[in-house]
Amino acid sequence: MNAGGAVVPEAIIELQGVTKRFPGVLALDRVDLAVRRGEVHVLVGQNGAGKSTLVKLLCGNYLADEGSMVLDGAPFAPRGALAAIRAGIRIVYQEINLLPYLSVAENIYFQRLPTRGGLVDFRRLEADAEVLLREVGLDVAPGALVETLGVAQMQLVEIAKALSSRSKVLILDEPTAALTPKEIGRLFGILARLKDRGVTIVYISHRLQEVFEIGDRITVLRNGRKVDTVTAGEATIPQIVRLMVGREMGTEYPFRADVALGAECLRVDGLQPQGARHAVSFALHRGELLGIAGLVGSGRTEAVRALFGADPRAAGRIWRDGREVAIRRPRDAVRAGICLLTEDRKAQGLILDLPCYANITITDLHRVARAGLLQAGAEHAAAEALVQELSIKTPSVDQLVANLSGGNQQKVVIAKWLFRQAEVLIFDEPTRGIDVGARFEIYALLGRLAAAGKAILLVSSDLPELMGICHRILVFSNGRITGDLPRAEFSEERILACAFQDYLGSPSAADPGQAQAPART
Amino acid sequence: MRARNVLYLMLREVGIGLALVLMIVVFSVLAPRFASMANLTNILAQISINTVIAVGMTFVILLGGIDLSVGSVLALATIVGGLVISREDLSPGTGILLSIVASTLVGCLCGLFNGLVCERWKIHSFIVTLGMLNIARGAALQISNSRTIFSFPDAFNEVGSATVVGVPVIFLMALAIVLAGRFVLARTIFGRMIYAIGNNEEAVRLSGHVPAYYKVAAFTVCGGMVGLAAIMYMMRLNIASPILGVGFELNAIAAVVIGGTSMSGGKGSMVGTFLGASIIGVLSNGLLLLGIGDFARQIITGFIIVIAVIIDKYRMRALATAALAPVSADHDAGAAARP
Numbered sequence: 001m002n003a004g005g006a007v008v009p010e011a012i013i014e015l016q017g018v019t020k021r022f023p024g025v026l027a028l029d030r031v032d033l034a035v036r037r038g039e040v041h042v043l044v045g046q047n048g049a050g051k052s053t054l055v056k057l058l059c060g061n062y063l064a065d066e067g068s069m070v071l072d073g074a075p076f077a078p079r080g081a082l083a084a085i086r087a088g089i090r091i092v093y094q095e096i097n098l099l100p101y102l103s104v105a106e107n108i109y110f111q112r113l114p115t116r117g118g119l120v121d122f123r124r125l126e127a128d129a130e131v132l133l134r135e136v137g138l139d140v141a142p143g144a145l146v147e148t149l150g151v152a153q154m155q156l157v158e159i160a161k162a163l164s165s166r167s168k169v170l171i172l173d174e175p176t177a178a179l180t181p182k183e184i185g186r187l188f189g190i191l192a193r194l195k196d197r198g199v200t201i202v203y204i205s206h207r208l209q210e211v212f213e214i215g216d217r218i219t220v221l222r223n224g225r226k227v228d229t230v231t232a233g234e235a236t237i238p239q240i241v242r243l244m245v246g247r248e249m250g251t252e253y254p255f256r257a258d259v260a261l262g263a264e265c266l267r268v269d270g271l272q273p274q275g276a277r278h279a280v281s282f283a284l285h286r287g288e289l290l291g292i293a294g295l296v297g298s299g300r301t302e303a304v305r306a307l308f309g310a311d312p313r314a315a316g317r318i319w320r321d322g323r324e325v326a327i328r329r330p331r332d333a334v335r336a337g338i339c340l341l342t343e344d345r346k347a348q349g350l351i352l353d354l355p356c357y358a359n360i361t362i363t364d365l366h367r368v369a370r371a372g373l374l375q376a377g378a379e380h381a382a383a384e385a386l387v388q389e390l391s392i393k394t395p396s397v398d399q400l401v402a403n404l405s406g407g408n409q410q411k412v413v414i415a416k417w418l419f420r421q422a423e424v425l426i427f428d429e430p431t432r433g434i435d436v437g438a439r440f441e442i443y444a445l446l447g448r449l450a451a452a453g454k455a456i457l458l459v460s461s462d463l464p465e466l467m468g469i470c471h472r473i474l475v476f477s478n479g480r481i482t483g484d485l486p487r488a489e490f491s492e493e494r495i496l497a498c499a500f501q502d503y504l505g506s507p508s509a510a511d512p513g514q515a516q517a518p519a520r521t
Numbered sequence: 522m523r524a525r526n527v528l529y530l531m532l533r534e535v536g537i538g539l540a541l542v543l544m545i546v547v548f549s550v551l552a553p554r555f556a557s558m559a560n561l562t563n564i565l566a567q568i569s570i571n572t573v574i575a576v577g578m579t580f581v582i583l584l585g586g587i588d589l590s591v592g593s594v595l596a597l598a599t600i601v602g603g604l605v606i607s608r609e610d611l612s613p614g615t616g617i618l619l620s621i622v623a624s625t626l627v628g629c630l631c632g633l634f635n636g637l638v639c640e641r642w643k644i645h646s647f648i649v650t651l652g653m654l655n656i657a658r659g660a661a662l663q664i665s666n667s668r669t670i671f672s673f674p675d676a677f678n679e680v681g682s683a684t685v686v687g688v689p690v691i692f693l694m695a696l697a698i699v700l701a702g703r704f705v706l707a708r709t710i711f712g713r714m715i716y717a718i719g720n721n722e723e724a725v726r727l728s729g730h731v732p733a734y735y736k737v738a739a740f741t742v743c744g745g746m747v748g749l750a751a752i753m754y755m756m757r758l759n760i761a762s763p764i765l766g767v768g769f770e771l772n773a774i775a776a777v778v779i780g781g782t783s784m785s786g787g788k789g790s791m792v793g794t795f796l797g798a799s800i801i802g803v804l805s806n807g808l809l810l811l812g813i814g815d816f817a818r819q820i821i822t823g824f825i826i827v828i829a830v831i832i833d834k835y836r837m838r839a840l841a842t843a844a845l846a847p848v849s850a851d852h853d854a855g856a857a858a859r860p
Contacts, residue, residue, distance in 0.1 A: 329726075330726055330727050331729045331730060334729025335729070347723065348721075348723050349727070351724050354716065363729060365713060369710050372709050372711065373709055374708055374709065
């Protein structure tokens with residue numbers, strides 16, 4: 001994407017036709033990208049647009065299936081993180097990856113501690129670290145334990161660590177997620193200094209405001225494709241949002257217009273997960289498919305987990321069918337007919353090394369037992385009935401769930417809650433990592449469940465999916481509900497505007513009390 | 522499919538059983554006295570105590586925990602049981618009955634304490650039961666004034682040496698406990714929960730259960746088994762002493778591990794544990810008959826334990842690759858986790 005002018009700065013990273021596939025997903029589709037030497041290049045896009053896949057290719061975590069990458073004029077295809085580091089690419093991840101009980105200096109030089117006669121040369125280590133700490137503007141002793149630092153300081157130690165090996169390119173993946181506005185301002189100052197020194201920066205963020213503040217050029221990704229690269233000074237936020245949304249192809253979602261909403265089934269008032277700054281309130285009716293949209297980290301998962309009792313909550317009351325219920329742990333929720341199908345089904349939804357039938361009946365073993373003794377015949381019959389009903393593809397209910405495909409594993413999770421006869425089903429990203437065929441089966445199933453009078457809450461990062469099958473969508477932004485849209489008002493622009501609302505840097509008009517938005521500097 | 526799973530399971534246990542048979546054959550050839558009726562009876566009696574403790578230990582290890590206190594708790598249970606049974610004011614029948622109850626109760630209470638502390642404060646059982654190891658031993662010494670208790674009723678003492686067609690009665694008791702343990706693991710809700718929690722505690726919690734209840738129960742069951750083992754040990758030795766059972770925890774853990782139960786929980790079986798206890802008993806007896814000294818025996822036993830775990834690692838890896846093999850859901854890597 002060269003502008004074609006007379007003085008074209010040389011590109012330090014060049015991607016041509018880079019494609020990366022995962023089973024059932026095309027994560028990157030023939031992406032061309034040029035990052036100029038010494039610029040701050042920002043990557044933006046919705047969840048699942050391909051930003052992190054792209055970064056992982058550059059860092060050697062993945063190998064591209066097709067296409068070529070060039071770094072500083074030489075072909076570049078790192079195998080493993082170490083190869084990428086040697087080539088001069090360093091990344092600072094969103095999460096902190098430091099060793100808390102080692103000193104700042106040891107963390108910075110962990111990969112290659114200076115030695116003298118086989119022992120660590122602590123004097124040189126601390127002297128070298130001191131230089132880097134000054135460079136990133138962090139005023140702590142090199143010998144201080146990382147454990148004693150604040151999050152922002154740790155973030156700076158990460159950056160110092162990234163600079164320790166004379167990196168040419170520094171990649172920052174959502175570095176401001178945990179920072180206060182003041183700290184963000186300091187971080188930007190440091191990035192500007194690094195840029196002056198000739199370090200190229202690739203910056204990923206959801207916060208469009210700061211993208212314009214720090215970025216020279218912005219590349220928008222959507223569904224694994226590069227949409228465009230624009231110069232920050234010539235672009236506007238609405239323009240970027242439009243590029244991120246794009247025009248979706250019309251896929252037929254199985255929306256059940258015939259379902260009439262029944263009585264109120266669940267009401268949540270002032271639910272505030274522990275550690276969250278805001279509370280949420282909403283109601284859900286029988287037969288309703290209520291979507292929850294929002295960016296990753298906007299508090300959707302935290303809210304539904306607190307509702308289910310999986311994590312503690314600071315405040316909030318919950319009513320089921322008009323009666324208040326006390327939910328302190330998952331057991332209370334399950335007894336009240338509420339179930340949660342978690343985001344991470346392998347770690348939290350399934351017992352991989354147990355057979356299908358045991359996974360299905362675990363929610364209500366007493367139904368297939370007499371006086372504490374499991375009735376093998378009844379248990380198998382119950383499981384087989386659900387396997388048939390959901391058309392789970394498995395040779396038998398004795399099969400270990402570890403051996404099933406992702407889509408069928410998800411159906412086993414659904415089966416276990418149907419076995420419990422739950423009335424309120426909360427799905428957290430039920431179609432993530434599942435191929436298209438199984439997705440649509442799950443959509444149809446959600447429609448059937450709603451039609452049968454169940455109340456369904458669907459957390460999803462896939463907007464077309466939410467808009468396709470939901471009656472109503474709540475939009476979360478920075479822990480608050482910023483939009484409650486009926487089906488007639490669905491549009492991607494509208495939902496995204498709500499989703500970004502609390503990240504845009506201006507105090508929300510809807511809630512003037514909550515002045516401080518995090519992206520302000 | 523189910524038939525195949527059963528076959529697979531049998532092969533797994535047969536693998537351990539095969540090692541046992543091989544060992545018996547080798548010792549029979551090398552040490553003529555090994556295969557004599559008297560010696561076999563002796564082995565069966567010797568492995569009984571460890572088998573019963575290992576049954577309890579299996580519950581705990583299946584949950585990913587461990588109980589280091591079993592040896593000390595055994596000593597404490599013998600002391601309490603011994604004090605009850607040797608009371609002059611009780612008829613022999615009542616005394617025996619009460620001592621069984623008292624000894625089992627002491628074991629259960631120690632186990633309950635272990636479980637409650639582990640779960641209430643989320644402390645690893647290694648450290649909690651290490652504490653109990655000292656608490657129970659100290660309590661046993663304190664209560665008994667570090668004296669040995671004897672002069673039990675004859676009826677009680679005779680059980681320890683009684684045989685039915687050459688099979689010791691206490692071995693039959695141990696066998697009954699193994700079968701009961703197998704039944705609980707395979708057929709009851711409690712057993713299912715043990716496997717489920719051992720495999721994925723968080724998934725069980727999010728399925729609407731409170732794993733802590735089952736974990737506390739498992740420690741209590743383990744303690745109860747130790748209480749029963751204490752009674753059987755008293756029948757065999759005809760004494761109760763505060764210095765009994767030193768190091769028993771290691772033999773019990775070794776039996777469970779040799780029997781194929783994974784230390785990280787979720788996988789293993791009661792029959793495996795029984796075979797593991799048998800292997801340890803046969804090995805120790807056979808080496809003795811071969812005239813191998815105490816020290817060398819200890820070295821060899823140690824190696825056998827390590828080798829058993831290494832073999833288990835290879836089996837796990839084979840299972841893992843099988844489970845990851847592309848779709849073709851029709852192979853049975855499975856059933857590893859089932860009783």
